[in-house]
Amino acid sequence: MLFDLIASFIKAVLVFAVVMSFVPFLIWLERKLVAWMQQRIGPNRTGPFGLLQPIADAVKLIIKENIFPSGVEKITYFLAPMMSMIPALAAFAVIPFGSPVRIMGRTVNLQVADVNIGILYILALSSLAVYGAVLAGWSSNNKYSLLGGLRTSAQMISYELPIGLSVVSIVLLTGSLSLNEVVRSQASHGIWNIFPQFLGFIILLISYNAELNRAPFDLGEAESEIVAGYHTEYSGFRFAMFYMGEYVNMVTVAALVTVLFLGGWQAPFGPEIPLLWFLIKIFAFILLYMWVRATFPRVRYDQLMALGWKILVPASLANLAMTAVIIVLGGPNAVRILSVGSIVLAVLVGLVLKAAVALRTKSAPGLAPPAGAGS
Amino acid sequence: MTWLTFLIVSGIAVIFAGGLIFSRNAVHGAMCLVASFCAIATLFLLLSAEFIFVVQIAVYAGAIMVLFLFVMMLLNVQGQEGALAGRAPGQLLVALALGAALLGQAVWLVARGGEIISRPARIPAGFGSPEDIGTALFTRNLLPFEITSLVLLAAMAGAVVLARKAGLSPKPNGAPAGGKPE
Structure with a gap:
């Protein structure tokens, strides 16, 4: 009992510390990477390669005056930044980041809390x-903040649907809601979920980009339209909390996608070194998101909603239906059949989209094809 | 341990429920309700009903209350506090009568509670995992479940019909004609 309590405490503190210390590094990485992709130099004055820049920024933000603009709804304005950060950190509690290890003759799960409904919890x-976002937008007493808050929340609610539907397919494949079990089932299937759930993976990738409010889906803080969206009126440390929340969320999402689709902590080849492969996969994901951000221009709001409701939701429903049918009919071969079927389905969806876009451009040449659709 | 958790969590639930009633600001009230929902969800967890715990948070605290907040923000209820706080004639009397009835019912239940509460539950201990709920929902109660979804679908179609204005029908090529969707 005592051992478990101490172990849980240590794990919780460690995970918190590691995830939080990722944040400044990720900010530096993103600035450097995007600069490199845009043929700029990026931060290079503070420390070697500008590595100390995020620390300087953080110190600046923390010692800045805390401004309460007149007219804000004080309590809500105060609470909103915390509410954007806490869920992201709390979600990390159920993510398994390594196979169980033995310490002092006891088995310790490398996971803060091994709950059997981990997926639902997340x-x-x-x-x-x-x-x-909603409360920040509303309490700031600023029309651009309100617009940003409404946009962000509508976007997040819409994209939760395809996320949920794709995750259900994984649950069908695993037969359990525990994230540990998801990883173990991928080991026992001998194939990572990305293959039998290829379409689900793509859908989750796009949807989480929208859920994270990152470019090209950062409509809630589109600086060319609504100043900075829901955090326009925030400054100093409260602004930093929104910023940190965004990056913590990114780490959490990357870890979740790794667990759901990429075999969690398992090594693709070579020996299984604890944490190493997990971190490599997480960083691969984060780099992908940064690449996407540097590549695609921001979409229009109606395009965003159309992509979510007209493309991703039907596609994830099709994926779910196919998964369910093949699992029932396929028996022991279900995973192998799915691996083929899912890629076929993904190609099919892509072709249908391409045809639809072509048709639309032909009938209304003035309209640009919706970005992010197809391919 | 369980008792202590129960006392703390139910205390939180009651306090925030009070906050919902007494707060003058509609958005504060909604936030109190969210907190209360989360506390009640924890009570479900104490009853080993994990699935209901998650659904309570995801559906009530997450989805429904966000939509409530949407409506409040779009209508800017805060500015019309006075209008909302206005009283209908005889409201106090009706409220007192209804409140007294509710209180009487509660007292009666507590007084006779021994008989009602001590009856053995019809579900086995530990019931409430996602498997249990799913099995119950999709075998024995399939018909009510399907009927509920049909009713919800009808309600949704009705909402679409009511919300549609003549000028807002989409153009043939699918371009949005009116304001933004949502």
């Missing part, structure tokens, strides 16, 4: 994450 927390 979905529930991500539905609470909306409040940060």
Whole structure:
């Protein structure tokens, strides 16, 4: 009992510390990477390669005056930044980051809390994450903040649907809601979920980009339209909390996608070194998101909604239906059949989209094809 | 341990429920309700009903209350506090009568509670995992479940019909004609 309590405490503190210390590094990495892709230099004055820049920024933000603009709704304005950060950190609690290790003759799960409804827990927390943006937008007493808050929350609610539907397919494949079990089932299937759930993976990738409010889906803080969206009126440390929340969320999402689709901590080849492969996969994901951000221009709001409701939701429903049918009919071969079927389905969806876009451009040449669709 | 958790969590639930009633600001009230929902969800967890715990948070605290907040923000209820706080004639009397009835019912239940509460539950201990709920929902209660979804679908179609204005019908090529969707 005592051992378990101490172990849980140590794990919780460690995970918190590691995830939080990722944040400044990720900010530096993103600035450097995007600069490199845009043929700029990026931060290079503070420390070697500008590595100390995020620390300097953080210190600046923390010692800045805390401004309460007149006219803000004080309590809500105060609470909103916390509510955008806490769900992201709390969600990390159920993510397994390594196979169980033995310490002092006891087995310790490399996971803060091994709950048997881990997947549902994460979905529930991500539905609470909306409040940060909504309340910040409303309490700031600024029309651009309100617009940003409404946009962000509508976007997050819409994209929770395809996320949930794709995750259900994984649950069908695993037969359990525990994230540990998801990783173990991928080991026992001998194939990572990305293959039998290829379409689900693509859908989740796009949807989480929208859920994270990152470019090209950062409509809630589109600086060319609504100043900075829901955090326009925030400064100093409260602004830093929104910023940190965004990056913590990114780490959490990357870890979740790694667990759901990429075999969690398992090594693709070579020996299984604890944490190493997990970190490599997480960083691969984060780099992908940064690449996407540097590549695609921001979409229009109606394009965003159309992509979510007209493309991703039907596609994830099709994926779910196919998964369910093949699992029932395929028996022991279900995973192998799915691996083929899912890629076929993904190609099919892509072709249908391409045809639809071509048709639309032909009938209305003035309209640009919706970005992010197809391919 | 369980008792202590129960006392703390139910205390939180009651306090925030009070906050919902007494707060003058509609958005504060909604936030109190969210907190209360989360506390009640924890009570479900104490009853080993994990699935209901998650659904309570995801559906009530997450989805429904966000939509409530949407409506409040779009209508800017805060500015019309006075209008909302206005009283209908005889409201106090009706409220007192209804409140008294509710209180009487509660007292009666507590007084006779021994008989009602001590009846053995019809579900086995530990019931409430996602498997249990799913099995119950999709075998024995399939018909009510399907009927509920049909009713919800009808309600949704009705909402679409009511919300549609003549000028807002989409153009043939699918371009949005009116304001933004949502």
